[in-house]
Amino acid sequence: MFITNSTSKTLKKLLSSSQKSVFSFLCQPQNPPYTHTQKCHYVDVYMKWKKDSYYDSIEHIHRSIELKPIVSLKNCIAQDPNxxxxxxEVSKRGLELGVPMKVARFLRQYPAIFEEFTGPQYNLPWFRLTPEAAEIDKEEKRVFEERRDDLTDRLKRLILMSKGKVLPLKIIQGMQWYLGLPEDFLRYLEVNHDGSFRLVEIEDGLKGLAVESEEKVLSVVQRNALKKGAHFGGTMEAIEFSLFPSKGLRVRRKIEDWLKEFQKLPYVSPYEDFSHLDPDSEIAEKRVVGFLHELLSLFVDHSAERKKLLCLKKYFGLPQKVHKAFERHLHMFYLSLRNKTCTAILKEAYNDKSAIEKHPLLKVRKKYIRLMKESELILKKRRFSNRFVNRENMKLDLDLDAADEERREMPDCSL
Structure with missing residues (x-):
C-alpha cells in the first residue's frame, strides 16, 4: 500500500497533536469536578405552577405590604416627644412612607392603631397611638434592644454573601423591612459598637457598608446537614435541599430524574467564592438556589416580593434570569400571586419548624396585624350603626310626614 505525501503529513500532525495532549494531561492537574458538570439553561426544565391555599392564606405574609406604611406612620408618632x-406633619409624606392613598384617610382606616382628636389650634385633626398600639411599640423597642446581636448578625450575613463583602446603603435600606432592622439602623450599629461594620465609599460616589470577617460562616442548609450527619464541614460536598412538593402537583418523569441528579451536585455555599464556576452550569444554578434559600431564611416572614429581589443581581453575582430559579424549583419555593404581585415564599420555613429559626420580630408584627383586623371590625360596626341610625331617622321623618298629611286632609270642624 502506498501512502501519499499529503497523507503522511496528516498522520504526522495527528501523532504530534496526540502526544502533546497526552503530555499536557499528565503534566497538568486534573480539572476540578465542577468543569465536568453538564450544562443546562433555565428554559430546559419547566414545572407547572399550581395554586396552594396553605401558602396563600399565611396572613402575616400577605398583609406585610399593608403593614409596612402603618409601622412607618407609627414611628412618626412614637418619635414625637408629645x-x-x-x-x-405627614400629609405630604405619603410617597416617602409608602402610603397608597391620602394619609389622613389611611390613618382613619385603622382606629385600633391610630386615635384621632381635634388639635389645640385651628381645629386640625391630630393623631396619637391607641394604648394597645403604644404597648406593642414598646415591645418592639425591647426586641431591638434585647435581640440586637441576632438582628445585626442577619445584616452581617447579607453583606457577607455579596461580592467584595460590601453593599450600598440604598440596597440595605431596600432590604431592611425584610431583615427586620430599625429605621435608623446605622445609629443602631453605632450603639451596638460592632467593629465588624464600617462605612466606605464605593462606585459612583455611593456610600456602602462593609464587613470585615475572616471566620467561616455556615449557611442554614449546611447547619441542618451537620445535624443530620450529611455534611462534614468540607467544601463542594453534595448536600441535598429539603423538598416540599405541593399537594396534587404532578411532575413528569424526566423532570424527576433531572431533580435527583441536581440534588447530587456539589453544594456551593453563598458565603464561598464562586468566581471559578461556569455560569451556564448546573452547579452554578445550585449555588443560585442556595443563595435564594439563605436569603429568604434571613427575612422576618421568610418571603419577599420577587421584583424586590431583582436589584440584588449586580451585587450578589446572580444571573440575568434569576427569577426563573423560583419557577424551576417549586418544591423549595412557592410563588403567591395575591395582592396583585408575585411573592416568593420559602417552603421549608413553614413545613419544618426546627430547620429555620424564627425571626425575633415576627411575633410583634403579628400583634400589629391583630390590631388591623380589629380596625376592620370597628369600621364595620360604625357603618352598621350609622345605617341603623339613618334608618331610624328616615322612619321618623316618614311618620312626621304622614302625620302632617293626615292633619291636612282632616276637615276643619271649628266654627
Whole structure:
C-alpha cells in the first residue's frame, strides 16, 4: 500500500497533536469536578405552577405590604416627644412612607392603631397611638434592644454573601423591612459598637457598608446537614435541599430524574467564592438556589416580593434570569400571586419548624396585624350603626310626614 505525501503529513500532525495532549494531561492537574458538570439553561426544565391555599392564606405574609406604611406612620408618632402629631406633619409624606392613598384617610382606616382628636389650634385633626398600639411599640423597642446581636448578625450575613463583602446603603435600606432592622439602623450599629461594620465609599460616589470577617460562616442548609450527619464541614460536598412538593402537583418523569441528579451536585455555599464556576452550569444554578434559600431564611416572614429581589443581581453575582430559579424549583419555593404581585415564599420555613429559626420580630408584627383586623371590625360596626341610625331617622321623618298629611286632609270642624 502506498501512502501519499499529503497523507503522511496528516498522520504526522495527528501523532504530534496526540502526544502533546497526552503530555499536557499528565503534566497538568486534573480539572476540578465542577468543569465536568453538564450544562443546562433555565428554559430546559419547566414545572407547572399550581395554586396552594396553605401558602396563600399565611396572613402575616400577605398583609406585610399593608403593614409596612402603618409601622412607618407609627414611628412618626412614637418619635414625637408629645406622642402625637398634626396631620400636616405627614400629609405630604405619603410617597416617602409608602402610603397608597391620602394619609389622613389611611390613618382613619385603622382606629385600633391610630386615635384621632381635634388639635389645640385651628381645629386640625391630630393623631396619637391607641394604648394597645403604644404597648406593642414598646415591645418592639425591647426586641431591638434585647435581640440586637441576632438582628445585626442577619445584616452581617447579607453583606457577607455579596461580592467584595460590601453593599450600598440604598440596597440595605431596600432590604431592611425584610431583615427586620430599625429605621435608623446605622445609629443602631453605632450603639451596638460592632467593629465588624464600617462605612466606605464605593462606585459612583455611593456610600456602602462593609464587613470585615475572616471566620467561616455556615449557611442554614449546611447547619441542618451537620445535624443530620450529611455534611462534614468540607467544601463542594453534595448536600441535598429539603423538598416540599405541593399537594396534587404532578411532575413528569424526566423532570424527576433531572431533580435527583441536581440534588447530587456539589453544594456551593453563598458565603464561598464562586468566581471559578461556569455560569451556564448546573452547579452554578445550585449555588443560585442556595443563595435564594439563605436569603429568604434571613427575612422576618421568610418571603419577599420577587421584583424586590431583582436589584440584588449586580451585587450578589446572580444571573440575568434569576427569577426563573423560583419557577424551576417549586418544591423549595412557592410563588403567591395575591395582592396583585408575585411573592416568593420559602417552603421549608413553614413545613419544618426546627430547620429555620424564627425571626425575633415576627411575633410583634403579628400583634400589629391583630390590631388591623380589629380596625376592620370597628369600621364595620360604625357603618352598621350609622345605617341603623339613618334608618331610624328616615322612619321618623316618614311618620312626621304622614302625620302632617293626615292633619291636612282632616276637615276643619271649628266654627
Amino acid at each position: 406622642g402625637c402629631i398634626p396631620i400636616s
